[in-house]
Amino acid sequence: MSTGFIHLLEPGEPWLDSKGEMIQAHGGGVLLHGGRYYWFGENRDVSRKEAKVLGVSCYSSTDLTHWQDEGVVLPTVYDNQDHDLYFTQVVERPKVIYNHRSGEFVMIMHIDSPDYKYARVGFAFSQAPDGPYQYVGSIRPNGAESRDMTVFQDDDGKSYLIYSSEGNATMHVAELSDDYRSLTGVYCRIFEGQYREAPAVFKYESKYYMITSGCTGWKSNEAQWAVADSMLGPWRTLGNPCVGPDAEKTFYTQSTFVLALEERPGSFVFMADRWKPDNLRDSRYIWLPFKFTEDGQIEIRWETYE
Ligand code: DGJ
Numbered sequence: 001m002s003t004g005f006i007h008l009l010e011p012g013e014p015w016l017d018s019k020g021e022m023i024q025a026h027g028g029g030v031l032l033h034g035g036r037y038y039w040f041g042e043n044r045d046v047s048r049k050e051a052k053v054l055g056v057s058c059y060s061s062t063d064l065t066h067w068q069d070e071g072v073v074l075p076t077v078y079d080n081q082d083h084d085l086y087f088t089q090v091v092e093r094p095k096v097i098y099n100h101r102s103g104e105f106v107m108i109m110h111i112d113s114p115d116y117k118y119a120r121v122g123f124a125f126s127q128a129p130d131g132p133y134q135y136v137g138s139i140r141p142n143g144a145e146s147r148d149m150t151v152f153q154d155d156d157g158k159s160y161l162i163y164s165s166e167g168n169a170t171m172h173v174a175e176l177s178d179d180y181r182s183l184t185g186v187y188c189r190i191f192e193g194q195y196r197e198a199p200a201v202f203k204y205e206s207k208y209y210m211i212t213s214g215c216t217g218w219k220s221n222e223a224q225w226a227v228a229d230s231m232l233g234p235w236r237t238l239g240n241p242c243v244g245p246d247a248e249k250t251f252y253t254q255s256t257f258v259l260a261l262e263e264r265p266g267s268f269v270f271m272a273d274r275w276k277p278d279n280l281r282d283s284r285y286i287w288l289p290f291k292f293t294e295d296g297q298i299e300i301r302w303e304t305y306e
Helices: none
Strands: 026-033 036-043 053-059 069-075 092-100 104-112 120-126 132-140 149-153 161-163 169-178 183-190 196-204 207-214 224-228 236-239 254-260 267-274 284-291
Touching: 026 236, 036 069, 036 092, 053 092, 092 149, 104 149, 161 196, 169 196, 196 267, 207 254, 236 267
Parallel strands: 026 092, 026 254, 196 254
Antiparallel strands: 026 036, 036 053, 053 069, 092 104, 104 120, 120 132, 149 161, 161 169, 169 183, 196 207, 207 224, 224 236, 254 267, 267 284
16 A cells, blocks of 8 residues: 555555465554564464464564564463463463663563453563563553553653553553563553553654544444543543544454654554454454644544555
């Protein structure tokens, strides 16, 4: 897709890696490190029918269109049913950030039981972006449930965990400690009682923005964006950022990440999943570029952006 300012793969079409295999990186996020993009996501190409997920995959690219398979960098486990990564468990929405102080790559993800009652967040660490990642365990952040989540790293390295909590009714934003291995205990509650999930956070001109979906399982719904002067709030909702046909269903997708294009300040890519609940392996990727207008607005459109 030619957008006038960035070339992306065709939204909704099967996306293939450099070997011609379908890319398995659902609920994913992208890390730019050393001039290379690393895309992490759920590998749903399960060979055993009862397995939820094969693990977390990594793909790398220099241009966001040609993706090299770096393998399953955090596999699920088959020999220990008490393990968080046991193959019947839920492992969703993995995100990776780089800790400049420790030199570690930190993967943070939603860990759950098949009934989604375990509601925790898991941590894994690696010395290289493309793994392997060592899983260290999961927590309930500040004692609270954590389901759909993301991680946001600020310019100064301060990082935050953003997650649906309290039966998914309210989101929390919690500070990560400097080593990204625990939480500081400082957190805020946002969108109280609004049932938001699938958070994706980005920053522009000193303000923080968050796109979320509603809470309707695998079915799509209307997205919402919000703004704050601090990650710890207060957050002010701004309505639906999507415009055009099917905007009220987020073009039949659900948000997973917003990628800031570092060389093009003010330009971003909205990354979303078009889920196929009966065949999650074949869920599609919808990446739509958007730009801030001079008066600080965004419009996410299916059409190419000129
Ligand atoms: C919506 C979430 O955003 C997905 O990540 C997944 O947990 C589904 N719900 C499960 O129904």
